[in-house]
Amino acid sequence: MDWQRLPTIDTSRLLLRRISAADVDDFFKIFSDPEVMRYWSTPPIPNRDAASKLIGEIHAGFERRESLKWGIALRTDDSLIGSVTLFHPDFTHRRAEIGYALGRGHWGQGYMQETLKAVLTYAFDVLNFHRLEADVDPRNAASVRTLERLGFQREGYLRERWHVNGEIQDAFFYGLIRPDWDKAHPSTTNS
Template sequence: MKEFPIIETKRLRLREVNFEDAKDMLPYLSDQDVVKPMGLDPFETTKDVWEEIRWYKSIYEKGTGIRWGITLKDSGVVIGSCGFLNRVAKHYRAEVGYELSKDYWRKGIVSEALEAVVKYGYNHLQLERVEALIEPSNIPSIKLVEKQGFSREGLLRHYEFACGKFEDLYMYSMIKGDFTAGLREDKNKF
């Protein structure tokens, strides 16, 4: 198995999560506000977090995804995660997902991590399409992906059964050409 890639941004270091990180992850993964948009019930124990970490490791080993722990460069403590799941290499597509401790909301951290992860997907995983599935009530996440250049394609009615009920999800996507066009536009701003 090849070495897990590390991504660095201005403020962040995205790295592989290990079992020792569970103690830092449990506080945010046990927060209803953080996990509900993920379609999960709040985690209750460190063992619950270990199961999540095992899932991260399994999708990486199978090639169906990759999930980075989000850390601030100055602390190294995992405060969230961002990465790909449901990757279908044959069709050059994957879904992106993320979550972040409430202590760090509205500081541009997920935006910074998401941009770096999407860039990694296009440059290293040969993705052509990145998808994001978002509950219609999750306005902050909708604003985030739209600001990043994702386009809303439609509403997937009763797309998943989570937390005891069927959930509608918006389908957002960005194709590689949208991303590279956005990079050119950003360079032209300065």
């Protein structure tokens, strides 16, 4: 893994790329929306300054090697429509956690399946991970469906795991292991 620069990943309609200070307006629009943030682990971003600060923290997290967060941009105009993250990459145990969100105007168009297929392929084939994990609110039907379509298996129910905006939230814990991914996607290279 080259920690000098976040790699860019191409898909047919999208570019997964570094989020820059110039993306602040798109970033704020997405992550200040209460509907997008309904089952997120933090409350909606309150203002543009907080969005700028968060973009700085994303860069610091990469520099500390704690996370790889890509902006999801449309190839047509490079506008930011969401983000996808590999958190806590662990090269000893060959695993990481994933997180993702799309701005509301871009739901229901297959963008997250396209994004996650590309990021999972990168995680298994390039980073040589063996296992990816996700933690999702049981009420977040679109996210549950997104994970299960990709082959993630539900491995646990974690009670009262999150405190967000005065609400205590449960979590489903999901895992996707490399043998299951390879079986479902035999065309990806096995390194």
